[in-house]
Amino acid sequence: MKSPVALLSSALLLAMSSSVFAASSVDLAVKGLITPSACAPSLSGDVDYGKISARDLNIDSLTWLERKTVQLSVNCDAATLFAIHPVDNRAGSAAYGDAFGLGVINGTQKLGAYRLVFSRPVAETPSTLITMHKDGNQWFRLFDDDEVAPNDRVALGSRIDGSWAPHPIKDAIVDVTLLTSIGPARDLTLISEVAIDGSATFEVQYL
Template identity: 60%
Template structure:
């Protein structure tokens, strides 16, 4: 056999047996949009349940407190596409994972929880309350009795040919109702006064 062909064949065989080398670098992409408009959310004060006697609480199940409603207003410099995201500042202290917490006793006893519901929207344009399904990435109706979980999105919008979609607004208001409950007292150490310590932030998310 031609010696040149033998050498070429050996070189090709050696090349084919080499491992495919993976790239040793990868890229980070940073994207976003800067909006000239700004929106300011406002809530009128805090919810204070005053002093609650231990004798008025259930020992073996949670005790529902009176519902309280506040009005959230959002005012923007111009018509802006936005949503509200409630953030639980006491995350991990709620007796239900989908609710907001009221703080801890002795660092590990969960004092209770509160759910948030939204209602009575009013805005520059007739609007319906919407929330987004993160799994399917679509908006759908938010009913008055639907509990909004921490970090959910709540927007105001309308029905279009493509379904429910938020629309830009300059001024809007909506009611936020707290459905608060104290944990069963047989799970708590209540030998001295204990303060309810719920805290949430209403963050404007620009869409």
């Protein structure tokens, strides 16, 4: 017959072994939500600055181009919680700051950059434009002159209990204005024609 001390030691060893085995695995939860509503974004057109003479570019500073505005429409099957997520398809080519790029010329030279300004939201529900920064978790009001950086999110919402939050929208139209500039000419080799090659995707993210 085993002594109480031996039985206690065996129980402790068994508990320790079980703890070790339990810590050697972890569960993966796969979650999500299928929504019956679908939203389709569309733009009123592309932005074309035409031909710009290299002689008209500033040598030592940015050359700001004419502001251009397009309309972004989002049409949903039913009122839906969503945000617009602008993605820079020329990531890494912006000539300055947290902006959208205009592509690279001559292999390594960053041609310029542009930023986006969202304004004048129109929807079936009175709405205010709000934004969430790409690394944030809180919504803020988006004012008319506030610039939106790549991977930020923009939504139509309202202020409830002191906090801004998106609300369901079926159909919305928003003005998107481009603030575009070409880098200092001293940093660019412009002995032949080069293309302004900006590209961004506006994704609808369901919230």
